[in-house]
Every structure is written in structure tokens, then in C-alpha cells.
Amino acid sequence: MKILVCAKQVPDTSGKVAVNDDGTLNRASMPVITNPDDLNAVEAALKLKDAYGCRVIVVTMGPAAAESMLRELLAMGADEAYLISDRAFGGSDTFATSQVLAAGLHHIGIDPDDIVICGRQAIDGDTAQVGPQIAEKLDLPQITYAGELTVEGRTVRVQRMLEDGYMTIETDTPCLVTCVKELNEPRYMSIRGILRCFDKPVTVLTYEDLKDEPLIDASTIGLKGSPTNIAKSFTPPLKGAGVMLTGVDDSAVVADLTDRLSAKHIL
Amino acid sequence: MLDKKHQMIQQLTREFAVNEIEPCIDYAEEHGEFPDELWEKAARYGFMGCCIPEEYGGQGGDFFSSIIMMEQICRTAVGAASMFMANSLSGMPILKCGTEEQKQKYLRPVAEGKKRCAFALTEPGAGSDTGALSTTARQDGDHFILNGRKTFITLGPTCDWAVVFANVIRDDGKKALTAFIVEADTPGFSRGKREKKLGLHASGTCDLIFDDVRVPKENILGTVGGGWRVAGSGLSAGRINVSSQALGGAQGCLDEAVKYAGERVQFGKPIAKFQNTRFKIAEMDAKIEAGRRLIYSAAQMVDRGEDALLQASRAKYYMSEVANEVAYKCLQIHGGYGYMEGFAIERFYRDLRIMPVYEGTSEVQLMVISSAIMK
Numbered sequence: 001m002k003i004l005v006c007a008k009q010v011p012d013t014s015g016k017v018a019v020n021d022d023g024t025l026n027r028a029s030m031p032v033i034t035n036p037d038d039l040n041a042v043e044a045a046l047k048l049k050d051a052y053g054c055r056v057i058v059v060t061m062g063p064a065a066a067e068s069m070l071r072e073l074l075a076m077g078a079d080e081a082y083l084i085s086d087r088a089f090g091g092s093d094t095f096a097t098s099q100v101l102a103a104g105l106h107h108i109g110i111d112p113d114d115i116v117i118c119g120r121q122a123i124d125g126d127t128a129q130v131g132p133q134i135a136e137k138l139d140l141p142q143i144t145y146a147g148e149l150t151v152e153g154r155t156v157r158v159q160r161m162l163e164d165g166y167m168t169i170e171t172d173t174p175c176l177v178t179c180v181k182e183l184n185e186p187r188y189m190s191i192r193g194i195l196r197c198f199d200k201p202v203t204v205l206t207y208e209d210l211k212d213e214p215l216i217d218a219s220t221i222g223l224k225g226s227p228t229n230i231a232k233s234f235t236p237p238l239k240g241a242g243v244m245l246t247g248v249d250d251s252a253v254v255a256d257l258t259d260r261l262s263a264k265h266i267l
Numbered sequence: 268m269l270d271k272k273h274q275m276i277q278q279l280t281r282e283f284a285v286n287e288i289e290p291c292i293d294y295a296e297e298h299g300e301f302p303d304e305l306w307e308k309a310a311r312y313g314f315m316g317c318c319i320p321e322e323y324g325g326q327g328g329d330f331f332s333s334i335i336m337m338e339q340i341c342r343t344a345v346g347a348a349s350m351f352m353a354n355s356l357s358g359m360p361i362l363k364c365g366t367e368e369q370k371q372k373y374l375r376p377v378a379e380g381k382k383r384c385a386f387a388l389t390e391p392g393a394g395s396d397t398g399a400l401s402t403t404a405r406q407d408g409d410h411f412i413l414n415g416r417k418t419f420i421t422l423g424p425t426c427d428w429a430v431v432f433a434n435v436i437r438d439d440g441k442k443a444l445t446a447f448i449v450e451a452d453t454p455g456f457s458r459g460k461r462e463k464k465l466g467l468h469a470s471g472t473c474d475l476i477f478d479d480v481r482v483p484k485e486n487i488l489g490t491v492g493g494g495w496r497v498a499g500s501g502l503s504a505g506r507i508n509v510s511s512q513a514l515g516g517a518q519g520c521l522d523e524a525v526k527y528a529g530e531r532v533q534f535g536k537p538i539a540k541f542q543n544t545r546f547k548i549a550e551m552d553a554k555i556e557a558g559r560r561l562i563y564s565a566a567q568m569v570d571r572g573e574d575a576l577l578q579a580s581r582a583k584y585y586m587s588e589v590a591n592e593v594a595y596k597c598l599q600i601h602g603g604y605g606y607m608e609g610f611a612i613e614r615f616y617r618d619l620r621i622m623p624v625y626e627g628t629s630e631v632q633l634m635v636i637s638s639a640i641m642k
Contacts, residue, residue, distance in 0.1 A: 194279060
């Protein structure tokens, strides 16, 4: 069994968000971090490694600088990393990205007892589309929003965290799971992990390496292979301030609230 | 200045300090120790034996890594520094002068964070003047019998064993300074009461008392009469380590002052807008950065196997003095609030006062520097 984790280096949106004149993110001027949900994915994989001794391979698509993120994930305990990087893959939307990542995973090889784990979504685009698209393109069963994950033999059991409850689903490997932050608490790197991560293999996969993969086609990758067109990008106006209702007692406040809601035809 | 490896150690330690150490500070200030759970967690991530070789339970990092680490720990809590003494005072003498058996028995558990080792040189009547040490060791067959008292011993209240310096009295009456590894559960070994100190409330300090303590001769560290060598083996590393504590603490003060100056409004604007505040902060930043370069260069000399004694003294002198200047000025920026418990600057101010004192006072560093450059 091996665990393949897809991770993405993203701008740190918890600090100052820099925006270009055309409304797109000014990535160059913002510090980069590993996408938070992807750290949960790495932690889930490392927990399986702790329990079963399986190999953990992290995969990313990005510029050469994304190697620094891969080193950090290796320092947490991952065994091996792949950086899929080529000008030909630049400008990919979620469709083209999942096309390339799926091709990369296929190139690395997915065995019958393997699991692919992705974070739910990246904080820069917030689409939550790439994981599910990879599963579709590799024809793998997928379980999204994992809040709990157990593996016994080839059976993967996941508790999916939904807005109004949860749902427990089982499937067999090979499969793809996307996880939410409730799944676990990602570990830190360790001192020894840092000292050793530079000896672990990081393989760069370029267009040349992947061009014979069936999923790779000029019409499905990069900017040209991206069906998404950004018509407009803008900062939404702030909503008005809320109103705090006060009254002599609870029933007076409730009466006030129902009057206001009725006036707006909500009740 | 830092390669990717050292950057990652810096980043890891910063995250660990902010997320794990910071929430324990109030507890530690009150109880005199950081909680055992934090020791265990820190050990799990490898902080305890950062620069101890892997064959002795450490992580195999270079000395510079432990300096980067200590800076980031003290940037959050100077009082946490003693948790990581295996990388300096506790570990280095055993690593440098111990036998293979001693390293496996007494260094490995310390580097793994399972046991604690103190370094007991100072006495009520002698610090840097090691000629005045009065603890004695009398040979009795295969044992030495230790009598005396060590004072101001960091980790004293909780140590499992200690490196203890005592004078073996030879037949001709001459004294031979010798280092012993003494287990704390040996009969006759006792601890004084916890000292109440100006600062470092989060780190336990007490006397160690030796009353006819029988130590087997295989626990001699180095040789009889080789105590000077043992004490000297970790001297530069110890002083650079303390410099990095002062550096981290100074940076912590500056972080607090910058944050506070941005929040505190007087005369209609944040005090960060006043040139007096800005210049003060800029001046401190420049001095801290100068100290940082000096300390890093000294640490890198140690890693290259060069004699770092002079550079270590320069770093220790400069940074501990600057740290106190920075603590004073950053408290001033806080005004009355800086004098109040609960503001981090109040704790930094107290904790940093020890820097020009322990591991050789500033005056001792000036002696080292002046003898190196003057006849």
C-alpha cells in the first residue's frame, strides 16, 4: 500500500491580500504556505504510515519554487515527492490541473491497494473541484469531505462531514479521499525530518515526461486547455452592520424580531 | 544568511514556540517549571538533542541549528531555554569528554528528553574563579567521596543526574579539579530549596548538596585533574548558546514594542507614528541584527572546528548588553503598562537581566577579549 497526497503551495491569505489591477491575485508579492487542507491530507497519510508502514508520496503541480513546500512535507515524514512543473502546464484552471495531476499520478502508478488523498479545497481558489476531477479522470471511487478515515485491508471507511450532519461510506482501494480540517491536527516538521529531507528523492516531471500519458493533450492542459474564463474579478462590497435587538424581556425582543421579519415578508 | 535547512529549523521552532510554548508560560511562571507534557512534546520533535549525534540519541544537527532554534524559543519565552540544555551545558561536556559507555548511559536519555542533566560548577564562593572551588572528592577504593555545595544550579530541582566539579586531594596535598557524573538518587545527594529569582521564574534553580556522596570511579568524566578540560570543552558553545538566548529575548521585546506602538493611541494617533518611537525601534533593530550576525559567525566557527573562544566572548558580551538596553527601551515604549504583570515585556525585562551575568559575566567576557587583543 502507498498513499499519494496531492498538495498545493498557495498565497497566505491570512495576511494582507495583494490584488493586481485586473482583479487577479498578485501571487508574487504574497508569502506562500502549504494549503491548510492539504496538510490535513499529509497528516492522514502519515497516520496510515505510522500504523501500517506504507510509503507516503506527495505530488504537486507548480513552479520550481514549489520544491520548498515539498521539502517541508518530506520533513514532516513523507518519503518521496514529485514536482510536476512545465511552462506548458501554466495557466491551468481546475479542469486542466486535474488533467495534469491525474496524468502524473497515473505515471507514478496507482496499485490496487493505494489511496489518493487530497485536501478539500485550496484557499486561493476555494473551488474544491480538483480532487473529485482527478478521481473521475482516473476512474477511481471518491469520497469527499472526510472527517474520519479508517483503513482495514482494502476497505476504506470515511465519515463525510456535511453541513447538516455526517454520512459514513465505505469503498475499496484504490480510491480517492478529500479531507476537511476536522480530520486531524497536522504534525509539525521535526528536527530530524528537516535534517533528512534533503536526502529524500524529489522527482521533477515535465511535459516531456508526461506527454505520452493518455490524459495529456494540448487541448486539455495549460491556459489553452482551460475551459474557465474569468469574466470579472472584484471585491464584494461589505454587508451592512447587523442590528442587536434589546428589549425589556425575551418575549418583547422576539415580538420585535417577528415584526421586522414580517415587514420584509420573510415570515 | 540561512540556507533552506536552517530556515526550516527557524520556521519549525517559531511555530512550536508560538503554538506550544506560549500557552504554557503562565503555568510555568507560577510553578517554576514548564509542564512535563511540553517536555515530552518538545522531545518528540527532536528539540532536546538537536545538535547531539544520532548515535547518542540526538538528531545529528550542526551546532548552528541549535543556535537558530534557541533564538526562536527565547523570542517567545526566555525561561524555556533551560529545557534545551542538552544542546549546550548538559550535553556538550559528556559528548566531548565522556567514554562510549558514559555517552550511552548519561547522554542518550538526556538527548532523547527522557532524563535531565544539570551542570554543577558554581559554588557559593566561586564562579568563574574555578581555583576557589571548595567541593572535594576523596578516593576510597573504587569510589570517590564527594563533599560540598553547588549553587544557582539550573535544572537543580528536577535533574536526574549532574556533571559536578570537585577537587580531588592528592597525596601531596595538591588539588586536582575533576568532573564527575553524579546520579541524583545517590545517598547523600540533596537539593536546596527552590531559589526565588528576579527573572526566569519558569526555570527551576537550587543548590545541590553533597554529603559523603559515593561516586564510582567509572563516573569520572575525563580524567582525574582533567576538570579544566571538561569545563572548557563546552565553554564557547555555552556562551554562544546564552548569546542566542539574549538575541531571541531582544527580538521578542522588539516584536512586543512594535505591536504595542501600533495599538497605543496618544495625542490622536498611534505612538508608532511618532518619530521618537520609530527611531528608537529602528536603532534597536540595527543593534539586534548586528548581534545576530556576530552570534551566527561564532556558531559557524564552532561547526568548522575553529577556536571560537574570542568570537563567543564578543557575542556574549555584546548581545547580553544590547538585550538589556532593548528590554529597557521597549518597556519604556509600553509606558506604565510595561511595568505591569501580564504584559510580555515585563517578563522579558526580568528574564533578560541574567544574560550579562550567567555563563561568565560581561566583565569576564571583556577579560577574555582584552587578553586576546592586548599584551
